[in-house]
Amino acid sequence: xxxxxLFWEFLKVGLFSIGGGMATLPFLQEMGTATGWFTNGxxxxxxAVSESTPGPIGVNMATYVGYTTGGIPGAVVATLxxxxxxxxxxxxxxxxxxxxxxxxxxxxxxxxxxPASAGLISAALVSLVMMAMxxxxxxxxxxxxxxxxxxxxxILAAVLLVLTRWVxxxxxxxxxxxxLASAVAGVVFSLGx
Amino acid sequence: MxxxxxxxxxxxxxxxxxxxxxxxxxxxxxxxxxxxxRWATEEELSDYFAIGQCTPGIIAVNTATFVGQKQxxxxxxxxxxxxxxxxxxxxxxxxxxxxxxxxxxxxxxxxFAGIRICVCVLIFNTVLKxxxxxxxxxKTFLIFLATALLSIFTDxxxxxxxxxxxxxxxxxxxLEARRS
Numbered sequence: 001x002x003x004x005x006l007f008w009e010f011l012k013v014g015l016f017s018i019g020g021g022m023a024t025l026p027f028l029q030e031m032g033t034a035t036g037w038f039t040n041g042x043x044x045x046x047x048a049v050s051e052s053t054p055g056p057i058g059v060n061m062a063t064y065v066g067y068t069t070g071g072i073p074g075a076v077v078a079t080l081x082x083x084x085x086x087x088x089x090x091x092x093x094x095x096x097x098x099x100x101x102x103x104x105x106x107x108x109x110x111x112x113x114x115p116a117s118a119g120l121i122s123a124a125l126v127s128l129v130m131m132a133m134x135x136x137x138x139x140x141x142x143x144x145x146x147x148x149x150x151x152x153x154x155i156l157a158a159v160l161l162v163l164t165r166w167v168x169x170x171x172x173x174x175x176x177x178x179x180l181a182s183a184v185a186g187v188v189f190s191l192g193x
Numbered sequence: 194m195x196x197x198x199x200x201x202x203x204x205x206x207x208x209x210x211x212x213x214x215x216x217x218x219x220x221x222x223x224x225x226x227x228x229x230x231r232w233a234t235e236e237e238l239s240d241y242f243a244i245g246q247c248t249p250g251i252i253a254v255n256t257a258t259f260v261g262q263k264q265x266x267x268x269x270x271x272x273x274x275x276x277x278x279x280x281x282x283x284x285x286x287x288x289x290x291x292x293x294x295x296x297x298x299x300x301x302x303x304x305f306a307g308i309r310i311c312v313c314v315l316i317f318n319t320v321l322k323x324x325x326x327x328x329x330x331x332k333t334f335l336i337f338l339a340t341a342l343l344s345i346f347t348d349x350x351x352x353x354x355x356x357x358x359x360x361x362x363x364x365x366x367x368l369e370a371r372r373s
Contacts, residue, residue: 014250016355021251022319026344026351041309048308049288051315054209055281056218056253063278063285068293075286079278086250090258091270093244104370105363110247112336112362113355114327118320119340120351125316127345132309153310160314179311186307187300 002070003077009035010062010081018117021050021057024082026120028065029127037069040131052176058082133157152189156182197265197272203230204257204276211253218253222260232264253277332365 009031017023025047032038038046046068050060059079066078130136132153139148160178163170186192207225211218219242226232233241238256245255254274261273295301328334340354 012352016249016352018247018249018355022316024251025316030351044309044312045292045305047316048305048312049285049292051312053281053284053288054211055284056208056211056251056277058251059208059254059278059281060285063281064289067286067289072286075282075289079282083250083254083274083278086248086254087258087271087274089248089250090245090255091262091267093248094259094262094270104366106247108363108366109359110362111333111366112358112360113247114323115333115337116340116354116358116361118323118327119337120344120354121316121323122320122337122341123344125313125320126341128309128316129313132306132313153306156307156310157314160311161317164314164318175315178315179308182307182311183304184307186303186305186310189307190303191310192303192306 003073005035006066006070006074007077007081010066010078011084013062014082015085017058018113021059021061022121023117024058024061026124028061029124031065038065040127042068044128044132048179052179150191152191156185156189156191197269200261200264200269200273201276201279204261204273205279207257208253208277208280218256222256226260232260237263336361 013024013027013031017027025043028043029040032040032043043065046061046064047057050057050064053060059082062078062082063075067075070077133150134148135150136148139145141147160182164178165171203225207218207221210221222238222242223235227235227238238260241256241259242252245252245259248255254277257273257277258270262270264273292301296305324337328337336358340358343349344351344354
């Protein structure tokens, strides 16, 4: 029965996530909370693996979540669920191509959808940051502001931010290099301890 | 039948060569689909891509369905799509098994603690790019802000925000059209 549930959950993700692989993130977060299939931390690891392997990120994440939840059949079913709405909708649009692109209402809907999609991913990011870089539980216990922030994590984040945004020679490097370097930094500075 | 098989193989190849999001796929699609096999023109491909971006689902999948359908009808659309997701299925399944076998080791956990921080930074960069494209005036800024805040502080499903935002867009644009 878990396979049927997986298919259904990913059908919803495929139907409602708009604008690229990362747009599936808020839906996956909600799925993890609602079903208990995986934690937020596991999800972050899946994002990292999906970014570092061949294939579209959205498909990789669906396969990973499906595998974690239901083994190989789970991986297949989750991926099929994710792509089913796309296939159906695109096959329909392929027939009415011109009228779809120039439709006033479609255009208007996307005027609203694009910022909402950015907003949803921002919110997903906030909860990932809370998990990866803050000790919320320790802070609630001690009440000391210094306990809230993970200093080592913050420094790593700042370095990565500068390298990926402002340093010309490193800015264009493939994300996989930053992911690998961060893994090494994690081991060297024993992060997450 | 040969044609359909070729669709599957070509898109499987494209799936292996795509690293990252749908955008990373465009140059590879141009080479394989437009230049080598002439399954679509440059303009058609950019049309497919634009529609793929603004319809539900993964852009890579949407584009594969489009090209496949044009070549060999519905069956072609389905097989091109299965082709593009096939490498992911194999690679991720193998990797997931390996990772879960080693995940109890201390240094693996430390490595992933580092990786999670990197993921935050990478998503932050993606979000900035999206905001630059999506937030074009104060109305879209309000939609962005309201979605982000409501999503952080309430348990509402993202589905509700998607439906609400589409409705907002239609209402706002209709009002605008009426005023002018």
